[in-house]
Amino acid sequence: SQTIHQWPATLVQPVGSPLSLECTVEGTSNPNLYWYRQAAGRGLQLLFYSVGIGQISSEVPQNLSASRPQDRQFILSSKKLLLSDSGFYLCAWSKGISGQPQHFGDGTRLSIL
Amino acid sequence: GQQVMQIPQYQHVQEGEDFTTYCNSSTTLSNIQWYKQRPGGHPVFLIQLVKSGEVKKQKRLTFQFGEAKKNSSLHITATQTTDVGTYFCAGPHSDSSYKLIFGSGTRLLVRP
Numbered sequence: 001s002q003t004i005h006q007w008p009a010t011l012v013q014p015v016g017s018p019l020s021l022e023c024t025v026e027g028t029s030n031p032n033l034y035w036y037r038q039a040a041g042r043g044l045q046l047l048f049y050s051v052g053i054g055q056i057s058s059e060v061p062q063n064l065s066a067s068r069p070q071d072r073q074f075i076l077s078s079k080k081l082l083l084s085d086s087g088f089y090l091c092a093w094s095k096g097i098s099g100q101p102q103h104f105g106d107g108t109r110l111s112i113l
Numbered sequence: 114g115q116q117v118m119q120i121p122q123y124q125h126v127q128e129g130e131d132f133t134t135y136c137n138s139s140t141t142l143s144n145i146q147w148y149k150q151r152p153g154g155h156p157v158f159l160i161q162l163v164k165s166g167e168v169k170k171q172k173r174l175t176f177q178f179g180e181a182k183k184n185s186s187l188h189i190t191a192t193q194t195t196d197v198g199t200y201f202c203a204g205p206h207s208d209s210s211y212k213l214i215f216g217s218g219t220r221l222l223v224r225p
Contacts, residue, residue: 043216044156049212051211098209098210099205102158104157107154
């Protein structure tokens with residue numbers, strides 16, 4: 001069966017510090033991968049998605065970036081965090097076919113001080 | 114642009130009462146998906162509906178896809194405290210079907 005791993009579960013970072021969140025998927029190949037951000041009590045905001053290695057689509061202009069160095073690895077990064085980057089970051093995968101259900105990792109709660 | 118609206122935003126019910134959330138899309142959807150997010154947790158995929166007028170059941174949950182494939186509903190019969198959470202509908206995005214457009218969600222609270 002397929003599993004998705006996302007870490008860390010919580011993270012507290014100072015403003016201006018760098019960020020790297022990693023997500024890996026097991027048990028499937030060529031998945032579509034996604035990064036979402038969710039503010040407290042709010043909906044899901046799609047940040048990036050990838051349909052293949054090295055292919056990244058950015059949805060929202062921001063100081064975040066994403067990379068997919070391997071088929072089942074998706075990384076969310078920032079060179080300098082802003083206070084507004086606080087939130088709940090969720091990684092998800094779906095089968096490499098359009099319109100498929102997405103399966104989410106446990107998420108990372110990021111607090112910027 | 115494409116929009117997916119959900120109502121109500123919040124619903125507070127007594128345990129044992131029924132609950133319904135409605136999802137309306139500005140465009141026709143090839144499928145509709147429903148997710149549940151427990152407080153403090155991550156969204157979990159519940160079900161996918163594909164056919165016009167389709168109805169599916171999961172125990173006390175009944176999902177419907179409208180005839181025009183632009184609306185959907187989730188009905189919970191005799192709510193329990195375990196039903197607490199936020200329910201999201203989602204459908205393939207008109208810009209790219211590799212991504213989903215999510216509704217804003219309906220938060221369900223259940224009084225024991």
